[in-house]
Amino acid sequence: MRVKSFFYLCNMNLTKYIRRASHEVRIGATIIGGNHPIAVQSMTNTATANVEASVAQIERIADAGAPIVRLTAQGKKEGEALADIVAGVRRDGYPTAIVADIHFVPEIASIAAESVDKVRINPGNYRTSGGELEALIAKCRKRGVALRIGVNHGSLAKHIIDRLGDTPAGMVESAMEFLRICVRENFNQVVVSMKSSNTRVMVHAYRLLVEAMEREGMAFPIHLGVTEAGNGIEGRIKSAVGIGALLADGVGDTIRVSLTEAPENEVPVAQMLVEHFQNRDGEFQVKHPEKYSPFEYRRRTSAPIVAHSEITDEYIVIDATSGNPTAEWRAAILNREDNAPVVIRRKYEGSAEEVALHTAADMGQLLLDGLADGVWIDAPQIAEEELHNIELVILQAARARFSHTEYIACPSCGRTLYNIEQALAEIKARTSHLKGLKIGVMGCIVNGPGEMADADYGYVGAGAGRISLYKGKECVERNIPQEEALEHLIELIKANGDWQEPI
Numbered sequence: 199m200r201v202k203s204f205f206y207l208c209n210m211n212l213t214k215y216i217r218r219a220s221h222e223v224r225i226g227a228t229i230i231g232g233n234h235p236i237a238v239q240s241m242t243n244t245a246t247a248n249v250e251a252s253v254a255q256i257e258r259i260a261d262a263g264a265p266i267v268r269l270t271a272q273g274k275k276e277g278e279a280l281a282d283i284v285a286g287v288r289r290d291g292y293p294t295a296i297v298a299d300i301h302f303v304p305e306i307a308s309i310a311a312e313s314v315d316k317v318r319i320n321p322g323n324y325r326t327s328g329g330e331l332e333a334l335i336a337k338c339r340k341r342g343v344a345l346r347i348g349v350n351h352g353s354l355a356k357h358i359i360d361r362l363g364d365t366p367a368g369m370v371e372s373a374m375e376f377l378r379i380c381v382r383e384n385f386n387q388v389v390v391s392m393k394s395s396n397t398r399v400m401v402h403a404y405r406l407l408v409e410a411m412e413r414e415g416m417a418f419p420i421h422l423g424v425t426e427a428g429n430g431i432e433g434r435i436k437s438a439v440g441i442g443a444l445l446a447d448g449v450g451d452t453i454r455v456s457l458t459e460a461p462e463n464e465v466p467v468a469q470m471l472v473e474h475f476q477n478r479d480g481e482f483q484v485k486h487p488e489k490y491s492p493f494e495y496r497r498r499t500s501a502p503i504v505a506h507s508e509i510t511d512e513y514i515v516i517d518a519t520s521g522n523p524t525a526e527w528r529a530a531i532l533n534r535e536d537n538a539p540v541v542i543r544r545k546y547e548g549s550a551e552e553v554a555l556h557t558a559a560d561m562g563q564l565l566l567d568g569l570a571d572g573v574w575i576d577a578p579q580i581a582e583e584e585l586h587n588i589e590l591v592i593l594q595a596a597r598a599r600f601s602h603t604e605y606i607a608c609p610s611c612g613r614t615l616y617n618i619e620q621a622l623a624e625i626k627a628r629t630s631h632l633k634g635l636k637i638g639v640m641g642c643i644v645n646g647p648g649e650m651a652d653a654d655y656g657y658v659g660a661g662a663g664r665i666s667l668y669k670g671k672e673c674v675e676r677n678i679p680q681e682e683a684l685e686h687l688i689e690l691i692k693a694n695g696d697w698q699e700p701i
């Protein structure tokens with residue numbers, strides 16, 4: 199049975215927390231995988247060619263507590279600046295591991311490998327044929343540079359989409375093609391990731407990847423992240439839902455929380471998530487493992503109830519009290535013989551941010567897997583309205599119920615040539631009452647349109663202070679000055695009949 203083989207093969211089980219076994223990978227002064235702690239990381243959003251600004255931002259991120267920092271290197275100028283950036287950071291006494299993010303140009307990966315500690319490539323725009331990857335591996339091996347095979351749901355290669363579609367299985371095959379070459383070349387200093395802005399796709403893709411690697415005897419460490427999570431409480435909760443669901447499975451050796459904010463803000467959020475999963479005690483027997491699949495959304499059949507019904511025994515509230523609430527709820531739900539709807543509840547201490555992160559990380563998996571029908575956070579120290587909003591945001595982040603406009607906003611990087619933080623805040627202020635819409639707010643025209651997934655409308659950086667607008671995947675207005683772009687976006691939404699006046 200598939201579910202048993204997943205947990206057996208991966209040295210995990212449904213009943214308790216066991217961290218997935220992976221081999222060690224050295225990234226400069228930091229080692230991930232094996233028994234090493236889960237490392238947190240972030241990415242700069244300065245222009246990489248601006249050495250001084252990039253060094254200063256890396257140091258701010260390092261001061262916030264991240265031992266690994268990534269920079270985009272989209273062209274030769276940026277690739278060559280990396281050596282000066284590494285030198286600047288070392289001169290200032292920081293051992294921070296520096297990672298280059300390469301998308302389209304293999305030559306830049308090769309330049310980067312001469313100075314950085316790790317190179318990330320996207321298999322969606324890198325070829326497996328012609329010896330490109332073998333040449334990069336040779337270069338990495340020479341200097342002890344690690345590699346990340348970083349798959350993005352929004353930028354799979356055409357041959358993968360033609361064969362497997364834009365699916366978790368396609369994402370896994372995209373990584374496996376590259377990992378097999380690494381194995382053939384006897385190069386194991388490789389980390390792998392499967393990011394998506396859709397938390398359900400992301401979680402199922404990572405679990406499928408774990409199974410695929412186990413089947414082929416691979417134990418590469420895993421980098422976790424949700425892309426385009428946005429900012430504020432929504433961005434934090436969306437990241438916690440996706441990353442938390444996998445950390446609860448024992449999967450993940452390094453994490454990045456992507457926020458459309460100053461990158462140093464990402465670090466404490468990531469640290470809070472890692473700490474949350476440090477002690478997962480408790481063992482819970484599951485009588486019906488066959489009712490569960492870790493690889494697909496399978497909504498548990500439950501009887502419908504009328505919203506706000508006063509007949510409270512129409513649904514069951516399951517309280518988790520152990521140190522491993524996710525496994526405790528999962529076992530309790532799978533062990534039920536009836537089809538009563540289930541609401542999961544737990545008491546949480548701490549500030550609103552801690553409660554939001556911890557509940558999203560614990561409860562998200564039950565929603566992503568289709569097991570729970572509702573969430574109930576017991577935290578009397580938080581105002582009721584705020585708590586209710588956290589519950590709604592968790593439901594939306596786990597794609598269980600859509601009650602707000604969804605913003606698919608990238609964290610920005612050295613490719614972003616406009617003020618995305620300000621733009622996102624202004625767009626939210628004007629459009630957050632539009633229920634059921636997805637609006638992409640992306641930093642660059644190169645990766646933005648592909649990676650804003652299934653957004654209804656897109657606001658995408660097209661050049662210095664310039665924006666292009668999208669309706670679905672189609673670009674409908676190009677190069678609008680940023681100051682005018684929000685009004686154009688609203689006009690576009692109106693012209694397509696999706697606008698409502700705020701109440």
Ligand code: SF4
Pocket residue numbers: 270608609610611612613614640641642643644645646649
């Ligand atoms: S979409 Fe955003 S994060 Fe991704 S490459 Fe473009 S600017 Fe950078």
